[in-house]
Amino acid sequence: MVETHSFGVNPITCHAWNHDRSRLAFSPNNNEVHVYRRVELEWRLEDVLNQHDLRVTGIDWATRTNRLVTCAVDRNAYVWTQGDDGRWRPTLVLLRINRAATCVRWSPLENKFAVGSGARLISICYFESENDWWVSKHIKKPIRSTVTALDWHPNNAIIVAGSADFKVRLFSALIKDIEKAPEANAWGGRSSLGALIAEFPAPGNSLGGWVHAVSFSADGNRVAWVSHDSSIFVADPKRPPTRLKTQFLPYRAITWVAPDKMVAAGHDCSPYLYKVTPDGQLVMVCKLDVYKKREAGGLSAMRKFQSLDRNARIEPADTSLDSVHQNAITSICIHKGTKEACVTFSTTGLDGQLVMWDVNNLESAIQNLRL
Amino acid sequence: MAKNTSSSAFRKIDVDAYNEDNYKEDEQGELQSPPVGPDEAEVNSFLNQGRMVDALKTVLRNAPLGSKNQQVKDAALALTMKVLLTVKASQVEEVVLALDPDLVDVLMKYVYKGFESPSEGSSGHLLVWHEKAFAAGGLGSIVRVLTDSKRA
Numbered sequence: 001m002v003e004t005h006s007f008g009v010n011p012i013t014c015h016a017w018n019h020d021r022s023r024l025a026f027s028p029n030n031n032e033v034h035v036y037r038r039v040e041l042e043w044r045l046e047d048v049l050n051q052h053d054l055r056v057t058g059i060d061w062a063t064r065t066n067r068l069v070t071c072a073v074d075r076n077a078y079v080w081t082q083g084d085d086g087r088w089r090p091t092l093v094l095l096r097i098n099r100a101a102t103c104v105r106w107s108p109l110e111n112k113f114a115v116g117s118g119a120r121l122i123s124i125c126y127f128e129s130e131n132d133w134w135v136s137k138h139i140k141k142p143i144r145s146t147v148t149a150l151d152w153h154p155n156n157a158i159i160v161a162g163s164a165d166f167k168v169r170l171f172s173a174l175i176k177d178i179e180k181a182p183e184a185n186a187w188g189g190r191s192s193l194g195a196l197i198a199e200f201p202a203p204g205n206s207l208g209g210w211v212h213a214v215s216f217s218a219d220g221n222r223v224a225w226v227s228h229d230s231s232i233f234v235a236d237p238k239r240p241p242t243r244l245k246t247q248f249l250p251y252r253a254i255t256w257v258a259p260d261k262m263v264a265a266g267h268d269c270s271p272y273l274y275k276v277t278p279d280g281q282l283v284m285v286c287k288l289d290v291y292k293k294r295e296a297g298g299l300s301a302m303r304k305f306q307s308l309d310r311n312a313r314i315e316p317a318d319t320s321l322d323s324v325h326q327n328a329i330t331s332i333c334i335h336k337g338t339k340e341a342c343v344t345f346s347t348t349g350l351d352g353q354l355v356m357w358d359v360n361n362l363e364s365a366i367q368n369l370r371l
Numbered sequence: 372m373a374k375n376t377s378s379s380a381f382r383k384i385d386v387d388a389y390n391e392d393n394y395k396e397d398e399q400g401e402l403q404s405p406p407v408g409p410d411e412a413e414v415n416s417f418l419n420q421g422r423m424v425d426a427l428k429t430v431l432r433n434a435p436l437g438s439k440n441q442q443v444k445d446a447a448l449a450l451t452m453k454v455l456l457t458v459k460a461s462q463v464e465e466v467v468l469a470l471d472p473d474l475v476d477v478l479m480k481y482v483y484k485g486f487e488s489p490s491e492g493s494s495g496h497l498l499v500w501h502e503k504a505f506a507a508g509g510l511g512s513i514v515r516v517l518t519d520s521k522r523a
Binding site: 207250 | 512
């Protein structure tokens, strides 16, 4: 039900899967992106993408068109395409920003992508075939601090952005040059690029903390986010946002796994399952991590060197946590299934581990434990 | 090539000050919480009757957290400290259990604020409050003290 893979001692800042989940791209907290291929139980390094000069902050894999996009602290984004020889080749994207890029997401139709940055703007990037390059258009107002998280509405035209000014905003991200306006949706709103569709919490009402992650539900009618005040929020077009203050450390990542359920994980090192009740309330279902610490069987040389390697400790004291991840979780991706019906999801953390979780099995197993 | 110096003065330059759309805190914060702090006479009468839970609920519910008026905030802090220090250590737990989760967060803010300006024996007593508030609110309530822009 829980599968763990370790990729060394470096933290994993972000990761992404290809279309059939046979390949994995992640950044080991530096300027490189490693692409691994899974061969049965082991991972083989296929390529190292090292075009960026500084730390990579975001990776997204366009699964249908098999392209990677990466963004980094060096203020650049690259779109990577795979040649016939299997090597990945970069194309520079002109983001026109003067601060670090923080996050990147392909749109559902994969004809454009969005990059958030410390320059207090979102770059919506698309390919201009006449000039044969990627250009960007900016969404600026009324963002007042670093954009920390992004997610696309399934209609390819609305984007949600979480920001360090404690706000979550919905913008229209329609590029009239390359696409037509979508059909009406629950959020309504105008369809010119950069039009503000909604802002949570309402203007003048500051609450919460800086936003770490945002997620649109599968039908796009709800948006959930987590912020640094250890809270989870869910908003829909009809009601003001619902807030649940948790008792745990703040979450760094969130995604929907069912029409009314989401998984959040972060500094607490374990993923938690949350649910929206029919009357709009948020409740915690369970902690998905049922890891039991194994009793340490005496002193082994292996344990001693492992402790030396991982923690730079000479004495073989047991410093392991009561969870699968041994440090904060930084990202969640859906591995099998969709946001509508997720079967397994993957998490990566500062401990250099990739963990795959089976949502339904874990949920029912834990509920049986309670009974 | 840039010259390598040991000077770190450049770190103190506020580059954002030169930006025209500079980030400013929300101005409307005052509207959210009552402009004046808790009613001192009401709280004192609760204290004299020994109704600690009511006294604490009154100060926490009316805490002027979003206020820009420092005098109001100082007065509320002094009054809250008086309530917190009046409750006996043995009663702290039952008082905390009577609070709803939002008020536990406010209580935590005042506990930390109280640590900032200790008086004779106050910190030891506040540690008891901290222990019980932590048991009720968890790590989340401490994180919210650190994160929230509305301070006690």
